[in-house]
Structure formats: structure tokens, C-alpha cells
Amino acid sequence: MKKVFLYLSFIVFSISVFSQSCLPGDNSFSTQADIDNFLINHPDCTTIEGNLMIMGDDITNLNALQNITTFEAGFWIEDCPLLGNLNGLQNINYVGDYFELGNLPLIESIDELSSLTYVGGALDIVNMPNLSNINGLENISSSPTHLLFWYNPSLTDIEGARNLQSITSLLSIKYNALLSDISPLQNIDLNELSSLTIKENPHLSSCNINSICFALENETISFTIENNKDGCNTVEEIENACSQSINTVIEESKFHFYPNPAQNEIVFSQIQAKRIKVFNQLGQLSFSQEKVTNSLDVSTLKSGVYFISIESPTLYQTGKLIIQ
Numbered sequence: 001m002k003k004v005f006l007y008l009s010f011i012v013f014s015i016s017v018f019s020q021s022c023l024p025g026d027n028s029f030s031t032q033a034d035i036d037n038f039l040i041n042h043p044d045c046t047t048i049e050g051n052l053m054i055m056g057d058d059i060t061n062l063n064a065l066q067n068i069t070t071f072e073a074g075f076w077i078e079d080c081p082l083l084g085n086l087n088g089l090q091n092i093n094y095v096g097d098y099f100e101l102g103n104l105p106l107i108e109s110i111d112e113l114s115s116l117t118y119v120g121g122a123l124d125i126v127n128m129p130n131l132s133n134i135n136g137l138e139n140i141s142s143s144p145t146h147l148l149f150w151y152n153p154s155l156t157d158i159e160g161a162r163n164l165q166s167i168t169s170l171l172s173i174k175y176n177a178l179l180s181d182i183s184p185l186q187n188i189d190l191n192e193l194s195s196l197t198i199k200e201n202p203h204l205s206s207c208n209i210n211s212i213c214f215a216l217e218n219e220t221i222s223f224t225i226e227n228n229k230d231g232c233n234t235v236e237e238i239e240n241a242c243s244q245s246i247n248t249v250i251e252e253s254k255f256h257f258y259p260n261p262a263q264n265e266i267v268f269s270q271i272q273a274k275r276i277k278v279f280n281q282l283g284q285l286s287f288s289q290e291k292v293t294n295s296l297d298v299s300t301l302k303s304g305v306y307f308i309s310i311e312s313p314t315l316y317q318t319g320k321l322i323i324q
Contacts, residue, residue: 124146
């Protein structure tokens with residue numbers, strides 16, 4: 001019994017040492033010294049309890065945050081003109097509330113964020129003049145309240161947003177001079193939105209992606225669509241494009257899967273699938289698979305009703321899958 005007690009005591013001690021929290025309330029780092037001193041003052045801290053704002057003219061690196069895995073509240077990095085990269089953030093996997101990167105002129109990549117899987121509040125990429133893609137966010141599979149891409153003149157690739165489950169309040173894409181493709185957002189559930197804005201993206205002409213086509217049918221959502229390229233300038237233009245693409249799918253598609261209901265495997269006919277995603281009835285991702293050819297193993301799924309999204313080089317479809 002004594003050995004058991006000692007063993008449990010060691011576990012509790014280990015957890016307290018290796019998984020400590022710090023900085024409750026609202027906090028800010030405004031100098032490089034503030035950041036460097038954090039690791040000195042909190043060497044064992046892995047979880048920041050409160051909000052943290054990083055903003056300062058002399059901040060050049062975030063290396064002292066290297067032990068942090070969790071922000072229980074919000075995390076902002078803004079107005080750091082000398083910050084050259086996001087080294088130090090490579091272990092972060094959870095941000096409970098807002099996460100924003102803004103006005104960081106030297107940042108060209110956010111690959112250091114690839115461990116991040118959950119953002120609970122807004123996910124904002126704002127005024128990042130040299131950021132061309134958002135690779136590094138591709139493992140986030142949560143449902144942020146907001147998704148903002150504002151004033152990013154070099155942004156051309158938002159593939160990193162593809163695995164988001166839903167946006168529950170606001171989707172806003174504006175003043176992105178080179179952005180021409182928003183198709184990575186096509187699988188995101190937008191039905192709970194209160195507002196959707198797409199404006200001042202002069203190269204963006206195709207907005208009739210699946211998620212937006214469905215959102216346009218929701219009368220509770222407020223839409224602002226203007227000053228993009230022809231084809232994405234008004235709600236009416238997008239609705240017409242959605243109607244045409246739906247008709248094309250109905251008339252020309254021979255893309256099916258069977259059997260349905262299924263037990264162990266489903267088979268796809270006619271065309272190869274580039275990406276398959278299967279969601280349960282709660283909208284949670286059950287699994288995702290790339291470069292599927294003509295079949296998919298579903299033997300690990302429990303009995304029930306699922307929703308499957310199938311993307312090919314020429315077509316996107318969703319359907320209901322029943323597992324017996």
C-alpha cells in the first residue's frame with residue numbers, strides 16, 4: 001500500500017512540475033525583455049490561463065514561449081514590426097478564445113503553428129503584407145466563432161483553413177489584393193453565421209463554393225458582397241453561379257458510391273476522388289483521407305448515419321452514408 005501511495009504521489013508531483021499554469025487575468029508583453037523574462041520567471045509553465053497580448057516595437061523573437069502548449073483564453077500578436085518569425089510557438093496546440101496575427105510586416109510564414117488543433121474564438125489574419133499562405137493552420141479542426149482575412153496583399157493560398165468544421169458568427173474576406181481562390185472553405189458549415197462579407201478582392205471571381213451556396217439560402221445571414229472580380233460582385237451573381245453549378249452536377253455527374261447502407265467498404269464509380277471526409281451527425285470529423293481511388297474502408301465506423309463529402313478535380317459532392 002505504501003508503494004502505491006508513493007507511486008501516486010510521484011504522478012501528482014510529475015504533473016504539477018511538467019504541466020503548470022501561469023498568468024491569470026489579462027496580460028501583455030510590450031518589449032523583448034518582457035518575453036525573455038517570462039521563461040526566467042515561469043520556467044515550468046506550459047499553460048497560460050488568461051489573455052495574452054504581444055505588441056511592441058523592439059520585439060524580435062518569441063523563443064521564450066517555447067514551453068507553452070495551451071492558451072486557455074485569447075492570444076494576440078500584433079504590431080511587432082521587427083518580429084521575423086514565429087519560432088517559439090511550435091508547441092501550441094490549443095487556444096480557447098481569440099487568436100489573432102496582425103500587422104507583422106516581416107512574417108512570411110506561419111508554419112510554426114502546425115501543432116495548433118483548436119481555436120475556440122475568432123481566428124484572424126489581418127494586415128500581414130508578406131504572408132502568401134496560411135500553411136501552419138491546416139491541423140485546426142475546431143469551429144471558430146469568426147474567420148477573418150483582412151488586408152493581406154500577398155495572400156494567394158488559404159488551403160490551411162480547409163479542415164475547419166464551421167464558423168459560428170462571422171466570415172469576412174476583404175482587401176486581399178491577390179486572392180483568387182477560396183475553394184478551401186467549401187466544406188465549412190456556415191449555417192450559423194450572422195454575417196458574411198466578401199469585398200475588395202480584385203482577383204476573386206469564383207465564390208460559388210458549396211458552403212457559400214448553402215449559406216445564401218439562409219435568410220438570417222447578413223451578406224456584403226462587393227468590389228471583387230466579375231462573378232463575385234453581388235449576391236445575385238453568386239446565386240446564379242451556384243444555380244448553374246448545381247445544374248451541371250445534376251445533369252452531368254455520374255459520381256456515386258455504393259453500397260449504401262454499408263458495412264466494411266464503399267466503392268466509388270466513374271471518377272477518382274481527390275479527398276474524402278466523413279462526419280458524424282454532430283458534424284464532427286470521423287476521418288479524412290486524401291487521394292482515394294475507387295474504394296474506402298469504413299469498417300472502423302460504428303453503426304449510424306454519417307455525412308460524406310467527396311471532392312474530385314472536377315466536382316464536389318456531399319451525401320448521406322449509412323453504416324449498418
